[in-house]
Amino acid sequence: MKKKSALSTFARSKSFPLILILLVMTFITMVISSGVTEGAPFSAMFTDGFLARGNVITVLYSMVIQVIMLCGLGCILISGNIDLSVGGQAALSTLVFAWLCKYTQMPWGVALIITFCVALCFGLINAFLVNKLRFPAFIATIGMSSIYRGLCSVMTKGDNIQIARASFTAIGKTNLFGFLPVSFVFALVVLAIFQFMLSYTRFGRSIFMVGGNQQAARLSGLNPDRVRLVMFLLNSLLACVGGLLWSAQAKLASPTAIIDAAPDMQVISAVILGGIAFTGGAGNLVGGLVGVLLLNMFKNMLIVMGIPTYWTVFASGFVLAVALILDYVSNERRRKALLAASAAADAAEAAGS
C-alpha cells in the first residue's frame, strides 16, 4: 500500500503554516511580556508574562467551551451543513441546568440528565427543520439562534442564575499538576474521540461522503438525512456540555455572557483557519484545534503585552482576515495544482493510448 510519510503529509497540511505562525508568535510574546528585553534574566521567559502559570490557566480555561463545540461544529461543517445556534443552545441549556439546581432539590446529576434531554430536543428541532421542511441549515439555525436567545432573556429577565453546587463547580477549578485544567483535558479527550470516529468508523466516513457530494452519497445507498440527524443531535449535546463546563468555571449561568462571547463564531473562524472546507467533505478536527489555539493565544498575547482591550477585538478580526486571505491563496494554489494534475493525467493518457 502506497503511503506518504506522516511527516510530509503534515508539512503539506493546512495546519502546518498556522503552527509555525503560532510558534513564532509565542516566542515573541514570551520575550516581550517577560521583560527580557529590559534586562530581566532569560529564565523569566518561562515563568513570567505569557508563560506565567496564572496566564496559561486563563487561556486554557477560556478555550474549553470552544474545543468542545469544535468537535460538533467541525463534523457538521465536514458533512456540508452548518449550525449557527450552538451559542444560543449552550446558553439556554446552562440556564435550564442552573434553574433546576437552584429551584429544585434534585441532585445535580439528575439535573444534568434532564439538561441533556433538553439539548437533544434542540438538535431534533434543527434536524426537523432541515430534513423534513428542507430549510437550508444556515437559515434554520440562525432563526433558532434568535429563539434561544429570546428564551434566555424571557426565562431570566436578564439576570444570572448562581449555581451553588460545590461538587459541580469543583469541575471548573480542578487543575492537574497545578496548571492543567481537568476540563481542558476532558475537552481534548472528547476531541480525540471525535477525530477517531471521523477517521476510522463507518459513520465517520459517511460524514465525509455526505459532505463530499450529498447526491452521490444518497445514490450510493447512504441516508444523508440520517447522518444529518445524528450530527445535529451530537452537536447539540456537545454545545450543552461546553456550556456546562463554562458554567462550572463561572459558578453561574448567564443569559448573555456565552452568546456575547460568540464561541460558535470563534469556532467557525478557527475551523476554517484549520482547513475544514466550508463546502464540506474535507478537513479534520486537529486542524480546527490549531485554529482555536491560534485565535485564543493571539488574543491573550495582546493582553499580556499590555495592549488596550478595545484594540484586541480589532486585532483578532484583523488576524482572521489575514488568515482568510492566506487561506484563499493556498486554496487557489491547491485548486490549480488539482486542475494541473487532472489535466496531466488526461495528457498522459492521450500520449499512452
Add this chain to the structure above:
Amino acid sequence: MAKTLEFRGIGKSFPGVRALDNVNFKAEGGKVLALLGENGAGKSTLLKILSGDQPASEGEILVDDKVTAFHSPHDAQAAGISVIYQERQLMPSLSVMENLFAGALPKGKLGLVDKNELYAETQKIISEFGLDIDPAEEVGRLSIANQQMVEIMKAYRRDSDIIAYDEPTAPLSEKEIELMFKVIEKQKAAGKAIIYVSHRMNEIFRITDEIVVLKDGRQVTTLQTKETSEAELIKSMVGRDIGDTYSNLRRNTPTDDVILEVRNLSTPKVKNVSFQIHKGEIVGLAGLVGAGRTEVARALFGADPITGGEILIEGKPVRFRSPREAIDAGVALCPEDRKEQGLVMYRSIADNVAMPVVNYLKKGLGFVDRGQAATLAERAVADYAIKTPTIFKLVAELSGGNQQKVILGRWTSEKVKTRLLLLDEPTKGIDVGTKAEIYQKICDLAREGIGVLFISSELTEVINLADRIYVMRGGSISGCLPRAEATEENVLTLAMADETGDAGKRKEGRA
C-alpha cells in the same frame, strides 16, 4: 440465475409536462437492451425511476416477475439494480476506494472501517478493469475519463443483476471504451440484464441485442438490433426521415471582406494564433479537447486576458477588457457549457434574451422597458421555432436544444447587432432534429453577412458546415484546410500529429 426487469405502464408527470407515458418493455438477463431517443425523450427520467431517485406517477416495475416498489436508491440497490449516471455522482475530495465502497465500507475489528481490505478489494476491481489507478488517490485528481471509470466500477462493485448505463462513453477515450465493453460482455455472460443508453450508433450496433426507441415520453418501437439499420432507427427517433442533413442546407457564400483578423494571439493557454474570418463565412475550429479552442473564443470575447498579439475587427485593432466591450463591438459568444455559462436557468426566456441588451431597453427614469424585452423574446421564439407556450417559461424547463436556441436568439436580436458570432460546441447534447435546425440557422446568419467561428468536437459537423477549418493542437494552430480538403483523416492528422516525431506512439485517429 438470469434476472429480468420489466416496466409495465410506467408514466411520469411533472407540472405541465408529461415526461413518460405508458412505457412497457422487458429487459432480460444475458442481454443488452439499448434505450434510444432524442434528448428530452424521457430516457433519463426512466432511469431515475429505475434507480429509486424519483417515484413513477403510475405503472409498476417488476423484477423477476415480482412487483417491486422503490422508495429510495437504497431500495433499488437492495433489489439488485445499479444505475451509472451520465452526470458522474462522485465525491471528489474522497479516495477512489471510498467512492467505490460508499454505503458498504468493509467492517474490520471493533466495527471500524477495514482500510487494508478496502484497499485490496478496490485494487482487485481496478485490475479486473485493466486500469492503472491508485485506490487511495483522491477522485478529484483523476482524469475525467478515469473518474467516469470510477463511476462504472461503482456499479460493478455492487455486482447488481440489473445494470443501466446512461451515456457512459461521452468522456471516455477509445481505450477506456474498449475496457468498458469487455466488462459489459462479462456482465452479459454472467446473465445480468443490461440497459444501455447512448446516442452513438456504432456502440449500439456493437453491443446491444435489442433496441427500445422512445419519443416524447412514449415508446415508439422495439427492434432487434440485428434486424434494423441506422437509417431506420433515426427515422423512428425523429419521427420523420431527415435524409442527408447537410446536403439539404441552404448554404451561405463567403465574401472577400475580412471581418476578423487575429495576429499572433497569445494567452496563458494559447500560443501565436493567427487567422481570419470573412463576412458571411463559417470558419471551423477543430482539435482535440484541451487544444485551446475554447480559450481562443474566450480571448476574442474579452472573457480571458490576452498576453500578446493583435485582434482586428473590420480592420480596426481592438482590445476588449471585458465581454461588455466585445458585445458592444458586435461580438457574441455561445459558450461551451450552456447551463453554467450561457443561461440563467431559473429566469424566463424573455429575461435570458434581454440579458446583454438590458441597458438599451431603458425607458423613463432608467426602468427596463419590459414591452420591448418581450418583443425581442417573441421574435427569438418565432425565428428559432423554440418550443414553449410562452416567453415567460423558465429556461430550466426547456429541453437542451431549445435552451441553445434561446442563446442563439439572444445574440441575434436586433438590439445586439452581432457581426461576429463565436459558437463553442453549439450542438453538444442536442438531438438530431434540432441539430439540423441549428445548422440551417447558422448558415442563414452567415448569409446575412455575419462571420461565424464554429468550434466543435464532432468532426462530421465541422467538416460539413465550415467553409474553412483551422485545426488546433497544444494551444497553437497546426493547419488550415479549405472545404475541399476537409476530411476526417486530414483534420485528425493535423490535430494529433507531433513534430517531435513520437507520432507513432499516438493513436492514428479513428481512420
